[in-house]
Amino acid sequence: MRWGSLARRSLEWSVFSLVVAVVVSGCDRSLSETDSWPNKPGPKVVVSFAPLYCFAVNVAGDDAAVKNVMTTTGPHDFNPTEQDARLLSQADIMFVIGLGLDEHIAKKMKDGSGNTKLRIVELAERIPKEKLCEGVCTHAHHKDDPDHKHDLDPHVWLSPEHAIYLVKAIRDELKAADPERAANYDRRAAEYIAKLEKLKADGLAMLAGKADNRLISFHDSLAYFADCFRLEIRGVLTPKPGQEPDEREMKKLIRICTDETKPTRVIAVEPQYSKSNSGEVLRKELELKGVNNPVLAEIDTLETVKPADLTPDWYEQRMRANLAELAEKLK
Ligand SMILES: [Zn+2]
Structure with missing residues (x-):
């Protein structure tokens, strides 16, 4: 399994379920500020992680309340707390990406919350199948077995083009749950989709004419991101x-980057894994091997967020920061 081992987590999960059972059955003290739901007329919506919060809150507006679960720990590493379960115990809909990234966590959290009516929506299911890919193949056995299967790459939110499908799916779910306010969801979704289209156009303009x-x-x-902005991920x-x-x-990476037909000098590093020095190790190796001006580029995959930073326009801001960083580093 590529995106995290469930078996490894089974013990943590049984502990979690126990905690939640206690919380849900025996706890009627008032909810703390982060647990409590703002008073809005439409459905109560939970999302798994930050980009989905931005997509949902822009469509929900003042009609539906939206809460985000994962903050500083993203979907690859997440372990839910009892506070997360309290949140789910009152929610109507939970939006997740799916494709093996966060739906298993969501289902376990739903079971733990005791909220049998919670509707979990795997948004990537609404993206046309031909627009999904398997990510970058790094399997060593590829040559011996060209037919071997990969899981589909879940990182669809990093392409504004794919994000639009997610926003449309959110819009349709909110309309179905709250038909009285359907026109409002339609209007706000259209406004937000226009912003995502602008983001894509601006990104393409920023990176236009890069030979490198x-x-x-x-x-x-970054497979979907690269596809959207016409970049090539070499490894x-x-x-x-x-x-x-x-x-x-x-x-192998040094070999790829020093390939004379396609020299590669920009190495993405992620703020979430700032302790890793493998990017810098590779950069120094490339410098020694004569690659011209190898550099690190800080690219946020938007999997984690500091709670205080999560505003409705956070997704656009972070995407624009990524694009600006690449526009500066690519030649
Ligand atoms: Zn990831």
């Missing part, structure tokens, strides 16, 4: 988020 459009991705997260630094490359993988 190649980069090494930090974890395998992946960490086989799994947070797992450092071994010597064989590092040698």
